Amino acid sequence: MxxxxxxxxxxxxxxxxxxxxxxxxxxxxxxxxxxxxxxxxxxxxxxxxxxxxxxxxxxxxxxxxxxxxxxxxxxxxxxxxxxxxxxxxxxxxxxxxxxxxxxxxxxxxxxxxxxxxxxxxxxxxxxxxxxxxxxxxxxxxxxxxxxxxxxxxxxxxxxxxxxxxxxDLDAPVERLREPIEAYDDAVTDAFRAFKGEASARDVLEFVEATAAFPLVEFRQPPAKLTEYVETHPTGTEPIPSLLEYADYSNSKLDHYVDDGAALKTAIGASQTYLRRLDGGPLTVSWPPPTAGELHFLARELIQVTGRFAPDDVVAKARTVRSLADREDYDRLRTSAQAREQLxxxxxxxxxxxxxxxxxxxxxxxxxxxxxxxxxxxx
Structure with missing residues (x-):
């Protein structure tokens, strides 16, 4: 600094x-x-x-x-x-x-x-x-x-x-860190499962929907990719399957999809995006943001995680939001910053x-x- x-x-x-x-x-x-x-x-x-x-x-x-x-x-x-x-x-x-x-x-x-x-x-x-x-x-x-x-x-x-x-470097910052880490771990696992099991169409529709939440900063999918998963039957399959198909030879791919060339074009050009897509934008940073920023971020996270994650993940997001109301939040946050950054x-x-x-x-x-x-x- x-x-x-x-x-x-x-x-x-x-x-x-x-x-x-x-x-x-x-x-x-x-x-x-x-x-x-x-x-x-x-x-x-x-x-x-x-x-x-x-x-x-x-x-x-x-x-x-x-x-x-x-x-x-x-x-x-x-x-x-x-x-x-x-x-x-x-x-x-x-x-x-x-x-x-x-x-x-x-x-x-x-x-x-x-x-x-x-x-x-x-x-x-x-x-x-x-x-x-x-x-x-x-x-x-x-x-x-x-x-x-x-x-x-x-x-x-x-x-x-x-x-x-x-x-106060001896302040009990674990009162903030533990619920934030618990939420971050849970939402990361939940998104990994969502990406691995839900259809590519549903996952990308979810990511596109997060554009309405400015504090949840997902990189939006390429237009050609969303067009493909919305208009082809393979869009109902999970993202890992599409990535696997993209590595098949043309002759092998013909046994799995109707239009191998379209899949190769759409998925092949977006492999890096699909592989990197994870729950990072749904997590809370450490040290955490100011109380005001955390309040608004957590409010958006509650709404967004409710679209795909189990109830216990949403409950953890609500717990994170409640941290911003603690009287000692600023003191604990400053202590966390000092430990991490000085x-x-x-x-x-x-x-x-x-x-x-x-x-x-x-x-x-x-x-x-x-x-x-x-x-x-x-």
Whole structure:
């Protein structure tokens, strides 16, 4: 238990959150100072011009395709003519056009054009910086929120560990274990007999019916398997017989069933499911669940076992349900958990006070991180 991530990184995460928020605010302030509308207009035209350069530079320079060269100059002229008169840094774009309107272009001409565009590039960079810092801050917040949830889980684990450390290890847990084990053994045997003697059709119908009981977690049978046992005469035979048939050769199988191929297909594909089908989902775990969980689980088990098991098994399920009403149930359950789950290292840490100190440090770190998230805008 309590092996989840500790609080050691919380101080660094808080520092990152605060610096990330400041960076995002500073970047937004620079955008607002220049005017977001003006920056957006410049950035859009800057990006359009970069796309023109990317499209034409290689073929329009040197001894490239003259037709492409003329096309590029025409595109440049249309680009500049289409610029708004009040566009910030319009003169930079016009200067680029002047550089490009030559008989022959070289790589140095494009380098000169890009240098002339540096004021527009700086404006576009302000928006990129704003978006990048905002994205980083949002990711930091997501990481911090996830960290709070992790710390909540660790706190719950440590609290449970502390509670087990306070448990009475000499408590008479057999008062819970004996009736639970008696029920588990009885229901396991009863289901084994049911599976071995009842028709496959009845067994699978029972398993399908347990879907209405969410705490009885049987894996539902494959659809092709249930279809086969419902529609073929061999579905009235027990599951062990069907598994035995599936191992027969085709010629031998023909003496036992009408449609050997259908059996081979349906049962052969579901052999693992059928062999593993047992009463495990009908048993109660040890250490047992909380009193509330045991009450609802046992209530479902009483209804489910009543569909196939002898009366004495159902009576044992009722006895298990009554355990949840014991005044000392929580004490006995905690003692059972402590005996089953505490290892030597955890016992030593509990005795030394290390677990309690870890719990207090984790709580403090969780509260500090949550407070920081509340204080900083999302």
């Amino acid at each position: 309590s092996d989840g991530p500790g609080p050691d990184d919380v101080a660094d995460l808080i520092a990152d959150l605060e610096s990330g928020h400041r960076a995002a605010e500073d970047a937004q302030a620079r955008v607002e100072e220049r005017g977001e509308g003006d920056l957006t207009a410049v950035a859009e035209q800057y990006d359009r011009l970069q796309e023109l350069f990317d499209t034409y530079e290689e073929e329009a320079t040197g001894d490239g395709d003259f037709k492409i060269f003329i096309e590029f100059q025409e595109e440049m002229e249309k680009f500049v003519d289409g610029l708004a008169d009040d566009l910030p840094h319009r003169e930079c774009f016009e200067e680029v056009d002047d550089v490009m309107q030559q008989r022959r272009l070289t790589e140095s001409d494009f380098a000169e054009a890009r240098a002339a565009l540096s004021p527009a590039a700086d404006d576009a960079a302000l928006l990129e910086e704003r978006d990048a810092t905002r994205s980083r801050y949002e990711k930091l917040r997501t990481r911090a929120e996830r960290r709070v949830r992790e710390l909540d889980e660790r706190i719950a684990d440590l609290e449970a560990l502390v509670a087990m450390g306070e448990a 290892d030597d290292e955890e016992r030593e840490r509990l005795q030394s006070g290390a677990v309690q100190a870890d719990l207090e440090a984790t709580r403090a770190a969780r509260e500090e991180l949550a407070a920081t998230l509340d204080e900083l805008p999302g």
